[in-house]
Amino acid sequence: MEENKVKRQEKPASERQVFFLSGPTHLTAVDWNNFNHRRSVAASLVQGVYILEHDRQQNRQDSQALAPPWWDSFDFRLIRPLVDDVDNSIFGAIYELKPFTSKCNYSAQNAPDYVIAFRGTINKSDTMSRDLKLDIRCVRNRLHESSRYQLAMQAVHSIIDVAGTSRVWLAGHSLGSAISLLVGKNVTKMGYSVEAYLFNPPFSASIQIIKEGKLKDGIRITTSLVKAGLAAAKGHHRSLRPDGPFTLLSKWVPYLFVNPADPICSGYIGYFEHRKKMEEIQAGKIERIATLNSLLKSDSEPLHLILSANLTINLSKSPDFKRAHGIH
Incomplete structure (x- = not known):
């Protein structure tokens, strides 16, 4: 020894x-x-x-x-x-x-x-x-x-x-x-x-393996619509009350630092682009309700589900995964 x-x-x-x-x-x-x-x-x-x-x-x-x-x-x-x-x-x-x-x-x-x-x-x-x-x-x-x-x-x-x-x-x-x-x-x-x-926070969603952009966008929008429908059917929209956990979480804005060359965290880029796109097509409420439906599943809530963030994207060249994922 x-x-x-x-x-x-x-x-x-x-x-x-x-x-x-x-x-x-x-x-x-x-x-x-x-x-x-x-x-x-x-x-x-x-x-x-x-x-x-x-x-x-x-x-x-x-x-x-x-x-x-x-x-x-x-x-x-x-x-x-x-x-x-x-x-x-x-x-x-x-x-x-x-x-x-x-x-x-x-x-x-x-x-x-x-x-x-x-x-x-x-x-x-x-x-x-x-x-x-x-x-x-x-x-x-x-x-x-x-x-x-x-x-x-x-x-x-x-x-x-x-x-x-x-x-x-x-x-x-x-x-x-x-x-x-x-x-x-x-x-x-x-x-x-x-x-x-x-x-470099891990993004826990399998959709990242899909490379085709339009297909990925379509899946995201369809998923949001389905989840929003489920939330409405279950009456989850009532949890949007001012003192509810969803409203409290909406006020939290963490700082996220991601690298597009790092597959572990790069999913956050598309995740927030989708949220922004839903707002642009006047479907922001649908997206919020869809997220609420997932957040209320406390036993299996996806780790990446947050409502807002200050997102910083590292655009410097990364020669390999180790460099892209490292805290440099």
């Missing part, structure tokens, strides 16, 4: 794990009113979770740990990591912004007090089995049944109880963004409000 620890510790870290080589070192002063600054900080805090787990796996501690600069550089402190109860891996972290620091513009209303961040899948022996099982749960819309999601919800509620929600962020990448999205949707339905930064 001791020999294994030594071997792990001597394994060189990749350049992507070192903040001063691959992090946004240009952000020597954070302007919280600047969307690009907020995006970069959120991504760095997610990357910090990845490196926390890599540090754990490589037994890098104290001065050898590579994770701290990913949050220290922006004047955050790590309150505690979130540990999976199945494989003991670090899958998330709770950060607190330090008060009265010189690097941050605290006159801005957009600065968070707390950020709860979640990593995605790590293809290493320590984590691969557990992470891939959760990836499958995402595809099957069963992520809400996992203990990792339950731990995430507990963490968010613990912070909400202390700080309220006006200055709490959620952030995640890939599987971590799926957890953030699911947590954000559910706390929103409970009447809370959190800001969310979701990088």
Whole structure:
């Protein structure tokens, strides 16, 4: 066992794990009113979770740990990591912004007090089995049944109880963004409000395998009409009351960051194009009722079902899937 620890510790870290080589070192002063600054900080805090787990796996501690600069550089402190109860891996972290620091513009209303961040899948022996099982749960819309999601919800509620929600962020990448999205949707339905930064969130819909554009549009419109008819027949339209979960969710506008070269998240582009098109042809109400019909199926609600988002599409060239899906 001791020999294994030594071997792990001597394994060189990749350049992507070192903040001063691959992090946004240009952000020597954070302007919280600047969307690009907020995006970069959120991504760095997610990357910090990845490196926390890599540090754990490589037994890098104290001065050898590579994770701290990913949050220290922006004047955050790590309150505690979130540990999976199945494989003991670090899958998330709770950060607190330090008060009265010189690097941050605290006159801005957009600065968070707390950020709860979640990593995605790590293809290493320590984590691969557990992470891939959760990836499958995402595809099957069963992520809400996992203990990792339950731990995430507990963490968010613990912070909400202390700080309220006006200055709490959620952030995640890939599987971590799926957890953030699911947590954000559910706390929103409970009447809370959190800001969310979701990088390459998985889109759980089989229609993405269809390449022909007009056929895909036709299927989307037909599906909306059928679902709206079912919702009307069941009387689901009554759930559109002002204090209902659907109305509350309509006020939540997370930030989504997707890459068209990444098949895992690119479905959001067509998803929101369809919603926009339905509004243009005066069928927005039909689409909202159709979405309501799906949202009320709480046991199998598709993860990607959200009503609004600030969607950022990465149009830079991606040489391969790994680059397109990575949090760079």
